[in-house]
Amino acid sequence: MAYSEKVVDHYNNPRNVGSLDKSADTVGTGIVGAPECGDVMKLQVKINSDGVIDDAKFKTFGCGSAIASSSLATEWLKGKTLDEAQEIKNTEIVEELNLPPVKIHCSVLAEDAIKAALNDYREKQGIPTVGNAKSVV
Amino acid sequence: MNQTRTKNRDTFSVFDENGEIQLISSTVDHFAFFSLPRKMKIDEGGLEAKYYDYSRRLHPDFFTNAPASKRILSLDASARLNSAYKTLKDPIQRAVYLVELESGKLEENDSRPPVDLLEEIFEAQEAAAEYKCCEDDAEEAKNLRANLEAAKECFIAQRAGQRAALADLGARWDKAIDAGEDPPAEVIDKLRSVLGLRNYIDNILRSVNQALEEA
CATH class of the missing domain: 1.20.58 (Methane Monooxygenase Hydroxylase; Chain G, domain 1)
Incomplete structure (x- = not known):
């Protein structure tokens, strides 16, 4: 299967790979997995005093599409408020990366990771969490 | 999600009473294909024996001079035979298949x-x-x-x-x-x-x- 150019670009030059301090109050961490393939993805956001995401990092052990989806997600997250970040949809990732149907679950994984990271931050801050754990395609 | 399960399923046979290959509809699951009960534990030796028996009788090579309709039936049945056997012979794949047959795709797990x-x-x-x-x-x-x-x-x-x-x-x-x-x-x-x-x-x-x- 041929990957799109954008996937290859993110795969070869992943943006924002790394870790943030998981124990910091200002950092939200989401670790999620894909049961279909056993891939795991960690996505972290750091939120500043204005409620804006000023840093985002990821680490993904999985296929090219999973890496590209999470890399793209971290790019999109920076500069967004919690509410704006909450609105990122896996379908937008599919569109941007031209993911084929068999790789849609990679984008779902990235959306799940974003939501899990945001909720982790909310929990730390004592803000009510949003949505249930399972997202839909 | 239980609509695929019917208590008294019609028994399916790959060959009709004249020994001709039957059309296999998509409602025939892998267990029905081999006339096996929908159980986790199956007679694996029996499955293997049936697989070899069917392989011999269904193989497209035996139908090269047959009319197109029969050739197609043989191709379809052989393809189904292989995927059904591959799925059922492995206990884990069999369990996944059976659970999904009964209750939907595992990817839709809520937990x-x-x-x-x-x-x-x-x-x-x-x-x-x-x-x-x-x-x-x-x-x-x-x-x-x-x-x-x-x-x-x-x-x-x-x-x-x-x-x-x-x-x-x-x-x-x-x-x-x-x-x-x-x-x-x-x-x-x-x-x-x-x-x-x-x-x-x-x-x-x-x-x-x-x-x-x-x-």
């Missing part, structure tokens, strides 16, 4: 894997990746290798635990079928969550083994 397990897997993946690129530092390599060996043992033990749980749940499933009942919802739920974890464990063990072998 997520425990976060602890994901974290454990994540750490082992990180260790595997680091181990692959730390050749210059003998001390660090030694430590990482010890970590990886420990992680490997741990995941192997988890896999054994899952297999034991599957055997137990499978026995309860079969008991219900033998009694003419539906498998209990609790058994289905537990099977779904155990089977939902199998790819994670297989995947991490593959990565860890690969890292240990390569270095």
